[in-house]
Amino acid sequence: MPLVENIWIADDDRSIRWVLERALQKAGIGVRSFESADQVIVALRTQQPDALMTDIRMPGTDGLHLLERMQREYPEIPVMIMTAHSDLESAVSAYQGGAFEYLPKPFDVNEAVDLVRRACKMRHERDVSKDTEAAVNLLSGGDMIGHAPAMQEVFRAIGRLSKSSITVLITGESGTGKELVAKALHTHSPRANKPFIALNTAAIPRELLESELFGHEKGAFTGAYAQRKGRFEQADGGALFLDEIGDMPAELQTRLLRVLAEGTFYRVGGHTPVKVDVRIIAATHQNLEDLVNKGQFREDLFHRLNVIRIHNPPLRERREDIPLLLNHFLHRAAEELQVESKTLAARATEHLQTLPWPGNVRQLENTCRWLTVMASGREIVMDDLPSDLLETDAGKAEMPGSWEKALALFADNRLNKGASNLLNDLSPIFERILLQAALKKTGGRKIEAAELLGWGRNTLTRKLKELEIEGEVEK
Numbered sequence: 001m002p003l004v005e006n007i008w009i010a011d012d013d014r015s016i017r018w019v020l021e022r023a024l025q026k027a028g029i030g031v032r033s034f035e036s037a038d039q040v041i042v043a044l045r046t047q048q049p050d051a052l053m054t055d056i057r058m059p060g061t062d063g064l065h066l067l068e069r070m071q072r073e074y075p076e077i078p079v080m081i082m083t084a085h086s087d088l089e090s091a092v093s094a095y096q097g098g099a100f101e102y103l104p105k106p107f108d109v110n111e112a113v114d115l116v117r118r119a120c121k122m123r124h125e126r127d128v129s130k131d132t133e134a135a136v137n138l139l140s141g142g143d144m145i146g147h148a149p150a151m152q153e154v155f156r157a158i159g160r161l162s163k164s165s166i167t168v169l170i171t172g173e174s175g176t177g178k179e180l181v182a183k184a185l186h187t188h189s190p191r192a193n194k195p196f197i198a199l200n201t202a203a204i205p206r207e208l209l210e211s212e213l214f215g216h217e218k219g220a221f222t223g224a225y226a227q228r229k230g231r232f233e234q235a236d237g238g239a240l241f242l243d244e245i246g247d248m249p250a251e252l253q254t255r256l257l258r259v260l261a262e263g264t265f266y267r268v269g270g271h272t273p274v275k276v277d278v279r280i281i282a283a284t285h286q287n288l289e290d291l292v293n294k295g296q297f298r299e300d301l302f303h304r305l306n307v308i309r310i311h312n313p314p315l316r317e318r319r320e321d322i323p324l325l326l327n328h329f330l331h332r333a334a335e336e337l338q339v340e341s342k343t344l345a346a347r348a349t350e351h352l353q354t355l356p357w358p359g360n361v362r363q364l365e366n367t368c369r370w371l372t373v374m375a376s377g378r379e380i381v382m383d384d385l386p387s388d389l390l391e392t393d394a395g396k397a398e399m400p401g402s403w404e405k406a407l408a409l410f411a412d413n414r415l416n417k418g419a420s421n422l423l424n425d426l427s428p429i430f431e432r433i434l435l436q437a438a439l440k441k442t443g444g445r446k447i448e449a450a451e452l453l454g455w456g457r458n459t460l461t462r463k464l465k466e467l468e469i470e471g472e473v474e475k
């Protein structure tokens with residue numbers, strides 16, 4: 001990446017301008033020269049340099065005043081002060097005024113070029129961290145967190161795309177936050193006040209998918225008693241998030257491609273074209289290129305979707321974020337359950353930081369819910385960790401299907417119930433989680449599990465039946 005295109009030089013000494021211009025141009029750096037600081041001030045109204053080199057003493061405004069102005073109006077632009085009066089006072093004034101560097105004349109031209117390169121590198125780094133900061137600020141509100149470089153790259157991408165409505169493909173393993181990224185892209189886009197509609201291609205039965213996407217006319221098929229708008233129409237003006245796009249059946253890939261190309265489609269059973277303006281954000285945990293190679297995904301559709309790609313790294317590749325995420329989710333779980341927030345002992349945090357987390361952030365989030373309910377004290381210690389997270393291959397196996405499903409349901413329902421009387425007032429979903437957790441903790445010993453939950457033996461038997469989980473737990 002070229003670090004610099006545009007260096008400005010302000011010096012009333014023609015020979016200095018000439019020498020610098022030639023040396024910088026030879027180094028591939030663009031230069032523009034001015035005879036005075038006043039000329040620079042005029043030019044700044046329409047354009048700004050990547051860095052500025054200025055003499056101190058010049059007719060009209062002097063270099064130190066120019067520096068002051070630059071600091072006030074363009075603090076991100078590095079200014080290098082050059083002077084023939086290499087006295088301490090000028091040097092101190094230059095640095096105190098915020099100069100990037102002070103260059104007494106005569107100077108070695110190569111040194112000056114190196115200095116410019118350094119100034120530009122710093123400028124570039126400042127821009128990058130500003131982008132990140134802006135993106136992080138955009139995302140503040142606690143929704144999406146992460147300090148790891150890979151996550152900052154994601155934040156930066158969201159920040160950079162915030163003025164556009166371009167198609168984005170989000171890749172990453174399950175539970176890495178693809179939907180969260182999609183939402184953030186939408187919330188920080190020009191379409192933010194229009195709908196964000198999500199559709200998980202894998203979760204909808206094949207035969208319903210077409211009508212879900214494109215809607216249907218009355219009588220289009222048995223059971224179509226009225227006209228119904230599909231997700232495309234619901235998302236008009238806004239964004240449609242197509243999750244698990246790799247699972248889209250071939251015939252729908254073709255239809256989708258046509259909508260993307262033409263912006264129009266027909267409802268199922270319809271004969272009038274419907275026109276929509278929808279931003280597509282697609283996501284997949286699969287390797288779409290592989291699917292294309294195997295002939296399972298249309299190449300032309302792939303290219304239409306793969307305009308900008310954002311990759312969410314798996315949690316094991318950003319372990320430095322784990323303590324941050326643990327804290328965040330412990331707080332959130334405590335809020336949801338209206339209990340006091342728990343903290344993790346250093347040893348437990350360290351251990352959790354080493355796990356592979358195959359279910360990524362979602363698995364970590366669910367673990368925090370579990371710990372909030374199950375850990376006995378205010379501080380969570382190693383002994384409180386669920387046994388499957390303590391084993392040698394800890395966390396390698398996903399949680400059992402039913403357990404994962406229950407936790408996911410719980411997450412969706414965002415349990416709001418108070419926990420002042422937690423064990424008496426639980427939603428069935430949460431009850432199910434608790435019960436399974438208790439049984440797991442006691443190795444399937446029901447009486448002990450009941451004691452743990454403060455339930456009598458009969459209550460436990462009834463709950464096991466009601467929640468239909470008896471067969472799923474090891475005895």
Ligand SMILES: Nc1ncnc2c1ncn2[C@@H]1O[C@H](COP(=O)(O)OP(=O)(O)OP(=O)(O)O)[C@@H](O)[C@H]1O
Pocket residue numbers: 143144145146172173174175176177178179180181243285361362365411
């Ligand atoms: N960086 C993050 N900061 C805070 N929460 C996160 C972060 N990443 C993910 N989450 C949370 O983790 C859970 C899973 O995230 P999300 O549903 O977006 O993942 P996904 O990649 O879309 O998963 P899937 O592929 O299974 O649909 C959500 O509850 C989400 O809020």
